[in-house]
Amino acid sequence: MYDVIVVGARCAGSPTAMLLARKGHRVLVLDRAEFPSDTMSTHFMHQSGLARLRSWGLLDRLAATGCPPITEAVWWYGDLPIRGSAPAYDGVAEAYAPRRIVLDAMLVDAAREAGAEIREGFTVRELIIEDGTVVGVRGRSHGGQEEELRARAVVGADGHRSLVARTMNAEVYKERPSITVAYYTYWTGLKRGYEVYLGNEQQVAVMPTHGDACLIVCALPNAEFGRYRADVEGTYHQIIEDTCPELGKEMREHGQQMEKFTGTKDLPNFYRRPYGTGWALAGDAGFHKDPVTGQGIADAFRDADVLSTALHRVLTGTGEWDQEMANYEETRNQATAALYEFTCLAATLQFSDRMRQAFTVLSYDQAEANAFLGLVAGTTSVIEFFSDEHMGGLVERSKDVGDRERTLTRQAAATG
Template sequence: MYDAIVVGARCAGSPVGMLLARRGHRVLVVDRATFPSDTVSTHYLQQRGLARLAAWGLLDELVATGVPAIKHMTVSYRDIVIAGFADSINGIDATYAPRRTVLDTILVNGARAAGAEVREGFSVRELIFEDGRVAGIRGSVAGGELQEERAPIVIGADGRNSFVADAVSAQRYREVPAECFIYYSYFSGVRTDFHSRIGEREQVGIWPTHDDRTLVAVMRKTEALPEFRADPETHFHAIAKAIVPEFAEELATHGKREERFYPMRYPDNYYRESHGPGWALVGDAGYHKDPLTGLGISDAFEYAQLLADRVHDGLAGTTPMDEALAAYQRERDEKSHSSFEFTCAISTLELTPQLHAVFRALGGNPEYAKDFFAMIGGGLTGEEFFAPERMAKLLGAPA
């Protein structure tokens, strides 16, 4: 009998397991993958996510892997260019974009070191229900016998196609249709800082990662997918040339693609019911937004911490578990609301007139640009950055 079972061991699952184990709880973490292994990802970690790693004692280990530090960012929308970087946030003065083969392994090892039991290559086949509550899991390693494990709380950290969410019929209650697809790969021979550049209904993302490679991603509207898929290489380089011609030239003359193209048609943006009798959801299983803003990993860390705190309250008896889980979902939704709305607004690749005016003003105001990057990094909330008095000063209108 465990105190908690976590299904999924990547950016949300291993931290939840680690944090509960550090508080003395008996935790089982399972994942059908084995580690190290890759997964589709933007890789990017803002300062607030890195601050979580630092608090957990894992940031130095990540930095020691040689992942390049990013200390300058360029964001653009057509002819508007916003460049700079945030001041130090929670003592963090750089950002990183680690390969998931590296990051996820550090997280899994962190859970083990904390005392959680981690079973890799383990697939959950069904949830156990008793008296209307989830009471455990049944599953197995490949080719192995079915095993049954029980706990008063089962946590689904198993991604947007969550088995746990499907098994408990968790419903989506805030959904915004996705509008784009992405293709990305890794190139040697080019070095750069962080770029997120939006052109005419298309986008290019560029940032350095492990092994002296640069991740280059292009995004377009979904209706262009059939044409793009017919010749990815040509369209990939054409989009880069249209938006960042100087980098596209370097990519064409010095860059070497080291891996295949990784395509993804974006899933919709959504919130999903994330708690019920004996179960909870965290990470993309419970809440997902467009990868354009690259907030997924940092969100997974932040809300893994929040869920672990609330589950501990329930296990310790300081708050009834059902109340603790309801508080988790409510707090997550409140904290994530502004970034969810901002992401949905800009991931159409066509700014509203209001956002266009803000971007135009930011392009000529380095101090406010620094605040913009602080919002992206987690040093300011969206409500703080877009406060009426702040926008009035930025746009030159009376407060």
């Protein structure tokens, strides 16, 4: 009998298991994948997620994998560059875009080192439910016999199509259909940093990663999936040509494509009630959203932290299940509500008139540019940034050529 069985060993599952094992609990992690294992995901990690890795003692280990730190971003809106650095989060100033085959294996190793038992290549087929309470799982290793495994709690960290959530009919709320479709691949031979190109209902992002390579992802509205279905390669390059032709030229002249294209149109947006009697959800299983703002990994890490603390309290008799799990859900929802709305808005790949005007100011005011970049890094309040007062101020300033001149003069003075 385990204290906790965790289904899924990636960004939500392994840290949940690691943190519980570090607190002395008997934890089993089951994943049908065998690590190192890649998964369909781009992998920009903002400062908020990295601060959690640091608190777990794993940030230095990530840096040691050879992934380049990202200290500056350039977002282009047409020919307006919004260049800067998001404010640091809890002292973490840099971002990273580590390949998932590296990151996920590192997380699995850390869970194992903490004392969690990890069974790779094990598929959970069903939950064991007694008197309405989840008490374990049934499943099998590749080619093995079916096994019954029991625990005091089962955590579904099993992704957005979660077997645990579907079996327990977890309530879904704030649901929105898929908004974008995105395809990506990796390139070498390019001299590029972290760049985002905001086009007209299309978007390109470049992320430097392991092996002197960069990932380039191209997104379209979900309704235009037919373009990708007809011709993935042609559509990918056409988006780059339309949105950032200079990048396209460099790719043609110097770039080597490293892998085939990967992509999906299955990017639904929803929350699930993340618990019931004997079971809880973490990561994408409980909260899934469009990847356009790159929040999934950091959200999974936060869930691991908060859920493992709640489970520890229940397992040690210092907390009561319903109360601890309600707090867990509340914490998650409060932490993510504004960014969820921003993500769903950003995923439309469209911009309001006032946002277009604001981009003008962001292109020359360093503090405002940094604040904008902090929206996705978790260091700028979405509510304050998009308040009528702040956005109204940016719009007014965008009409004032003198403001632009004064700001440029101040910048010139500051840089000597």
